[in-house]
Amino acid sequence: MIIEIDDVRKRYGERNAVDGVTLSIEAGEFFGVLGPNGAGKSTLVEIVEGLRPADSGTVTVLGRTPWPRDLDLLARMGIQTQSSAFFTRHTAIEHLRRVAALHRVPRERADEVLQLVGLQDVAETRVEKLSGGQRQRLAIASALTHDPELLFLDEPTAALDPLARKQFWGLLKTLSPAGRTIVYTTHHLDEAEALCDRVAIIQSGRIVAVDTPAGLRQRTGSANLEDAYLKLVAA
Amino acid sequence: MNASAGAYLLSMVRNKIALFFTFAFPLLFIVLFGLLFGGPGHMDQLAAGVLDWGVGNAAMFGVAYTIVQWRRDDLLRLVRTTPTPVTSLLSGWFAVVLGIAVAQAALFLGVSLLPVFGLTVPFPGVALLPVVLLFGCLAFFAMGVVVGRVASNPDAVGAIANCVMIPMAFLSGSFYPLELAPHWMTVVSRFLPLRYLNDATRTVLTGQYDLVAPLSALLGFAVLFGAIGLRTFKWADNG
Numbered sequence: 001m002i003i004e005i006d007d008v009r010k011r012y013g014e015r016n017a018v019d020g021v022t023l024s025i026e027a028g029e030f031f032g033v034l035g036p037n038g039a040g041k042s043t044l045v046e047i048v049e050g051l052r053p054a055d056s057g058t059v060t061v062l063g064r065t066p067w068p069r070d071l072d073l074l075a076r077m078g079i080q081t082q083s084s085a086f087f088t089r090h091t092a093i094e095h096l097r098r099v100a101a102l103h104r105v106p107r108e109r110a111d112e113v114l115q116l117v118g119l120q121d122v123a124e125t126r127v128e129k130l131s132g133g134q135r136q137r138l139a140i141a142s143a144l145t146h147d148p149e150l151l152f153l154d155e156p157t158a159a160l161d162p163l164a165r166k167q168f169w170g171l172l173k174t175l176s177p178a179g180r181t182i183v184y185t186t187h188h189l190d191e192a193e194a195l196c197d198r199v200a201i202i203q204s205g206r207i208v209a210v211d212t213p214a215g216l217r218q219r220t221g222s223a224n225l226e227d228a229y230l231k232l233v234a235a
Numbered sequence: 236m237n238a239s240a241g242a243y244l245l246s247m248v249r250n251k252i253a254l255f256f257t258f259a260f261p262l263l264f265i266v267l268f269g270l271l272f273g274g275p276g277h278m279d280q281l282a283a284g285v286l287d288w289g290v291g292n293a294a295m296f297g298v299a300y301t302i303v304q305w306r307r308d309d310l311l312r313l314v315r316t317t318p319t320p321v322t323s324l325l326s327g328w329f330a331v332v333l334g335i336a337v338a339q340a341a342l343f344l345g346v347s348l349l350p351v352f353g354l355t356v357p358f359p360g361v362a363l364l365p366v367v368l369l370f371g372c373l374a375f376f377a378m379g380v381v382v383g384r385v386a387s388n389p390d391a392v393g394a395i396a397n398c399v400m401i402p403m404a405f406l407s408g409s410f411y412p413l414e415l416a417p418h419w420m421t422v423v424s425r426f427l428p429l430r431y432l433n434d435a436t437r438t439v440l441t442g443q444y445d446l447v448a449p450l451s452a453l454l455g456f457a458v459l460f461g462a463i464g465l466r467t468f469k470w471a472d473n474g
Contacts, residue, residue, distance in 0.1 A: 051312070081309065081312060083309045085313040087242045088304065088308065089245065090245060099313070102238045102239075102318075104318065
């Protein structure tokens with residue numbers, strides 16, 4: 001198991017953002033985390049990434065504990081956060097070179113990942129001038145500079161129009177070659193159905209179901225994942 | 236180059252307002268005060284005062300502004316996701332801050348050496364100036380890290396940094412000799428890092444060598460604020 005989550009809880013004031021989640025993710029899985037806004041997806045993923053501590057329960061990632069900040073573990077994970085960050089007044093390639101330096105990998109990696117996400121034509125464009133779709137691609141490239149075994153993508157298509165979103169799927173499908181594990185947060189169900197090996201549906205901080213998209217359809221007698229999701233969340 | 240140093244330097248040289256306040260604004264003070272009150276025998280006091288104020292301002296404001304801006308833009312969070320330790324992030328910024336201070340010194344003292352202002356620089360004592368700048372930058376950089384922790388947005392950095400630096404400049408005798416000030420100001424100045432930076436720079440510019448007391452004081456401020464800054468360092472606005 002790449003990720004083991006055992007009875008993790010996190011409270012914000014009166015609200016249980018994460019309310020006793022237990023979950024394992026296997027090596028090489030493209031794993032979707034689904035749920036309505038405010039269901040606790042981001043909090044759960046941030047706890048796994050080590051960006052915040054859990055109140056109780058244990059999390060093991062690649063055999064280590066992500067909190068407090070573990071530099072050796074971070075070297076093996078790629079994290080794209082929802083609020084994508086770019087170095088101000090830098091061009092796309094300059095930004096990626098900085099990220100490569102932060103990860104202590106050769107600067108040539110910046111050119112490689114820029115090509116990988118298809119941004120070579122805007123290499124010399126300042127990050128402030130990139131379009132929404134280009135910024136999302138750059139954010140993913142930033143999480144890939146060090147070729148991580150484990151990749152977290154947090155709603156990378158949230159700000160994209162329907163066409164750009166479909167084009168984006170092509171890129172996402174190339175990211176899981178043999179061995180790389182991807183944890184993918186989204187609330188687009190068509191996306192999860194097209195990309196994910198397994199999905200977890202989270203509501204009010206609890207796991208409602210974990211299964212393959214096909215398994216969830218079968219279990220609920222639905223034609224697609226969206227119907228299955230609506231039945232499970234409404235139940 | 237260290238990524239945090241490079242990113243800081245690049246966003247600085249591409250930021251005309253920062254360049255103005257770091258180089259042109261103190262230079263204006265040198266020229267203006269130099270023409271009014273300068274001349275041989277006065278210019279060392281004046282040049283040292285303006286240089287220290289410019290260096291302290293740039294060091295404190297620069298790092299505080301960068302911390303707040305990077306935290307707001309989630310750049311600190313990006314750094315947080317990489318195996319770069321906080322100390323390497325801060326030391327990268329510090330290298331740039333020190334480099335800027337040396338450039339400021341070269342510019343401000345270079346202009347002050349013009350005959351119309353009449354600064355004379357004693358050799359070889361002036362070779363100690365980079366050491367003085369190092370200690371000065373350490374103290375003001377450490378204060379800047381604390382200001383960057385306290386300030387919630389870039390405007391607040393300007394407000395806090397000015398509230399700290401402007402009264403401190405007057406109370407530390409940056410723009411006139413403390414000997415001309417009332418006694419209570421001399422007492423207050425003993426609690427201010429800028430006073431010790433002024434003491435050290437003036438010592439060097441007047442060809443003296445006794446730097447132990449002012450440099451120890453600057454180091455003390457650096458350790459105090461550095462410890463607070465490191466202990467309270469925050470990567471993101473929401474946790």
